[in-house]
Amino acid sequence: MKLPTLREVGTEARLLLIGIPVFIWTMVPIYHMFLFAISPKEDAFSGKLWPTHPTLHNFHIVFYQEHYFLRDFWIQFWNSLVIAVSAGALTLMIATAAAFSISRLRVPGGRTVMNMALFTYFIPAAFLAVPMYRTMGTYGLLNNHWSLILAMVTIASPYAIWVLKQASDKLPVELDEAATMDGATTLQLFRLVYVPLMMPSLVAVGTYALLLAWNEYLYAFLLLSKDTDITLPVALGNFLAADDSPWELLMTTGFIYALPPAAIYYAFKRYMVGGLTAGAVKS
């Protein structure tokens, strides 16, 4: 066995000197949340790194809605889910159609539309929220799930179109030509050639829009208000209004709410990182 040289040990030590603080910095707030979720109420405040009697009782209370703050937990969970899935699906449809039109059909003015679309990201999110809140009121959509779904589609679409267009430009034109020669109509070309070939990018973009909508707080907080209409993050924010917030339950609910996006992210990590950062570095 070859022993590491002194120089290699030194490099490794220096890397650890960076790695350990990075690990602690990343994990502390997340671990703190988890620790509260598995701690009985009296243990939670003791400052221990692991509870003396770890328990799933907090999850039981949340799942069975056995607390005044949690009486609408399942309906709020459902709201979050419906809004995220709808926003993801709608973004996917709108963005795929637009990317196909701009990249494959070369519709006149397509590039201009895409650049205008990206302009959306140059308006800071909280700034756009103010007039958008008022606009949703004008359209009569306030306190309606559609307001949040449409707001999320507006925010997710430009990036989705951009990522899809980059990917679709890489598909050879000959494919379209061959299909057209065989007598395919434009819609058949879209359905039978384009969509199947774009699948990996579509997964990345759909997941991106879904996570964006699931994680959104500000727009959800502005656009929805009734206890049975709001999404989970708004419900969590409302915990704060009370003086005697049950923190261990708040952290448990937060943990349950944070779990799906983390799981989805890791499940689709391959697509997400590839699909979403590919465009960024092009220069």
Added chain:
Amino acid sequence: MAITLSSDHAIPGPPLSARLSTPQVWGIILLAPYLLVFLAFVVYPVGYGLWLARHPASYVALYHDPIFARAAINTLIFLVIGINFKMLVALFLSGFFAQQRTWIKWLSVLFILPWAVPSIPTILSVRFMFNPEWGVINTLIFKLTGEDGPNWLNDPTVALSMAIGVHIWKSLPFWTLILLTGRLAIPHDLFEAAEVDGASWWQKFRFITWPSMQMLYITCTLLSMIWTLGDFNSVYLLTGGGPADLTHVLATLGIRYLRLDQLSLAMASIVCALPFVLPLMYFMMKRLSR
């Protein structure tokens, strides 16, 4: 045989339907849904908002609101410290994560978590860690020293610094990932050649890494500036703008006016940021259209 047309007898163009090929008609139909969304939820709101912000009286009222002045200064501090610190650390960490080690790969998987999970539970977790009475930080301080720890979120300077910290915690992974992608795109033989010539790590950074990443770094910094301006969560969920409305930034202040039903003030406070945002927008649009 040349055909000449006199101007009196200009042939009328064919009807629109004939000038466009079928695929182009489909192109317009397929692009229409997005255009509608853009017009209804970006163009109309922005135009309407600017129209609401047209009264000079709103700006006078803003000028006399001490919370506004404080929020403007806080925003500037937030931007200057938050962004530069975040981007420099991201640049440094992108070098760390570019090292080929199994344990560093595993760490990078965990490192993404702050960005992948929603902000509300994690920011509330931080908020509770620093709770003066029951939070884990002050519990530890009490155990170690026997004294009560400070009331962290009660001092506006400390509270604002912590909000900046939360913002960095949340967005650092994303920028590290982007800069890492840029770093990995640099051809490897450049470094090998430099190593043969006996270049130090600083020389390699100075003469290879930095020149290749400079434009990416600047673009990321500008984009991060726009996004940081729009960051409502870090401040609102950690401090709620308090104590005594001293930690507001323009993002939370706009929403605060909105909640108080002072819409024209909300828009005016946002319009005040335009002189900062417009040059950024211009630069970013130029970068993109290249």
